[in-house]
Amino acid sequence: MALPALTAEARAEALKKAAAVRRERGEILAQLKDGKVSLKEVLEREDTVVGKVCVRRLLEPMPGIGKVRDAQLLDELEIPGSRRVQGLGARQKERLLELFTPAA
Numbered sequence: 001m002a003l004p005a006l007t008a009e010a011r012a013e014a015l016k017k018a019a020a021v022r023r024e025r026g027e028i029l030a031q032l033k034d035g036k037v038s039l040k041e042v043l044e045r046e047d048t049v050v051g052k053v054c055v056r057r058l059l060e061p062m063p064g065i066g067k068v069r070d071a072q073l074l075d076e077l078e079i080p081g082s083r084r085v086q087g088l089g090a091r092q093k094e095r096l097l098e099l100f101t102p103a104a
Helices: 008-034 039-044 055-059 067-076 090-100
Strands: none
Touching: 008 039, 008 055, 039 090, 055 067
């Protein structure tokens, strides 16, 4: 399937939109890393900004989680490394939240 030919104006507009989404996604991941927003709040978002993020990329900024631990957790939870947040099932989200919810 060939991509549609875009005019220069349409291309510029698409680039602006993509940059805005990347900026917002980066801000969300930074807030997650700093603890300003919880994993639960991020997973509850219904927009494509978070929905298009790979679960692996979402977990890496979490405190105490790096690339190796991230891969181990995804293997334990039987979540493919390429799975995006919007592709997670209810049970998978629940299991992720169980891991990252502090004990009361």
